[in-house]
Structure formats: structure tokens, C-alpha cells
Amino acid sequence: MQTPQMQSRPEKKRLKVRLKAIPELVWIWILFAGAILAMPFGFAARWLGLRREHKLRLLMKSRGRLMSWRQFLDAMHERGGTCIEERFSPKGPVRFWWTPENVYCESPHEIIDWFTMRKGRRAEPFIRWCRERYTSADGGSAALVETWGVTKKEIYELWSKCRSEASTAQWVEVAPPEIVPRRPGQ
Numbered sequence: 001m002q003t004p005q006m007q008s009r010p011e012k013k014r015l016k017v018r019l020k021a022i023p024e025l026v027w028i029w030i031l032f033a034g035a036i037l038a039m040p041f042g043f044a045a046r047w048l049g050l051r052r053e054h055k056l057r058l059l060m061k062s063r064g065r066l067m068s069w070r071q072f073l074d075a076m077h078e079r080g081g082t083c084i085e086e087r088f089s090p091k092g093p094v095r096f097w098w099t100p101e102n103v104y105c106e107s108p109h110e111i112i113d114w115f116t117m118r119k120g121r122r123a124e125p126f127i128r129w130c131r132e133r134y135t136s137a138d139g140g141s142a143a144l145v146e147t148w149g150v151t152k153k154e155i156y157e158l159w160s161k162c163r164s165e166a167s168t169a170q171w172v173e174v175a176p177p178e179i180v181p182r183r184p185g186q
Contacts, residue, residue: 050085053093054179060144069154072098072145076158080168083158084142086176089113096155097135097142103172106133114173119178130174 012126067075075098077083082104084097104111109126117123134142147155162171 010147024118049093053095055093057074057146064135064142065140066146067098067143068146069150072143073158075100076162076169080128080170082170082172083162084130084134085114085171085173087173088176088179094147095135095139096145096147098145099134099142102170103130103134104170111172113177117173117182118175118179123175124177124180127175127177130172132176135174135176137179 008049057066072083076083079098079100080102081098082102084099086095086097086105107126107129109129110123111126114122117127130141134140159171161167162169
């Protein structure tokens with residue numbers, strides 16, 4: 001025969017288990033609601049980014065500094081010059097600019113790889129010089145390349161050709177000033 005104390009122990013255990021499950025259920029609903037609310041913000045951020053790029057293309061077109069991918073390929077093969085790949089993050093967005101100048105010869109600053117460039121301030125003089133001289137919408141001289149519909153394979157093929165010693169065309173990757181850390185030592 002069971003005593004009243006023995007009967008209440010399993011009931012107390014069940015109650016504790018149920019009470020422990022309540023915060024977990026609340027967290028599940030909070031995370032679910034957060035995911036649902038984050039989706040429109042993600043779409044809005046993407047739309048704003050695409051709109052910003054579209055406005056830049058229109059501005060460059062109005063200033064005569066926009067070229068198609070075909071024009072870019074012809075210029076790189078015939079006249080050489082430099083493709084400036086302005087990369088905001090590893091996943092993008094990426095802007096391609098063309099200048100008839102050889103950036104490696106013209107640059108008064110050290111040119112380092114993009115990953116190192118975006119992590120610290122060591123390359124900031126080159127980044128700022130490149131923006132002022134080539135990629136600035138207001139005073140730059142490079143032409144923005146329209147890459148809509150161009151596959152990554154085509155871009156990589158051109159990149160690999162520019163890396164060969166026989167090529168007169170150059171390729172340089174640049175981190176935009178907007179992503180350079182603000183505080184020293186970052």
C-alpha cells in the first residue's frame with residue numbers, strides 16, 4: 001500500500017518537468033516570431049542595396065563612365081589597363097571598374113591582398129588613393145563595368161588571364177573605405 005507521501009513524489013516530479021518545459025516553449029515562440037519578423041527586414045536590406053547599386057549605375061551612365069561587359073573585355077584585350085575589383089565582403093557586393101592605367105605602376109602605396117586590406121589600417125592609404133583617383137563617383141576616372149548576367153566563370157577566366165605574365169592587363173582587388181575598421185588596431 002502506498003502512503004500519501006509516496007504518491008505525491010511522482011506528481012511533484014511531473015509538475016517540475018512541466019514547469020521546466022514552459023520557458024523552453026516560450027523561447028521557441030520568441031525565436032519563431034523573431035525569424036518571421038527578420039524576413040521582411042532582410043528583404044528590405046537587400047532591396048536597399050540593389051537600389052543603391054542601381055543609382056550608382058545610373059549616375060555613372062550619366063557621366064559617361066559605364067561600360068558593358070563586352071566593351072570591358074575588348075578594352076582589356078586591346079588596350080590592357082587594370083580591372084579594379086572593389087569587394088565589400090567575401091559574399092559581395094562586388095563592383096568592377098576599368099582604367100587604362102596600370103595601377104601597380106601608378107600607385108605610390110603598397111598594394112596588399114584584399115583579406116589583409118579589409119582587416120586593418122595598413123592598406124588605408126592605398127584604399128583612399130584608389131577611391132579618389134579611380135572609383136569615386138564624383139572625381140574618379142575609372143569606368144564602372146556592368147556585370148549583370150555575367151557568370152562567375154567568365155569573371156574567373158578573365159582574372160586568370162590577367163594573372164599570367166604575358167598579359168598587358170592587370171587585376172587589383174580593393175576593399176572600399178567603408179569597410180575599413182575605424183579604430184586603430186582592428
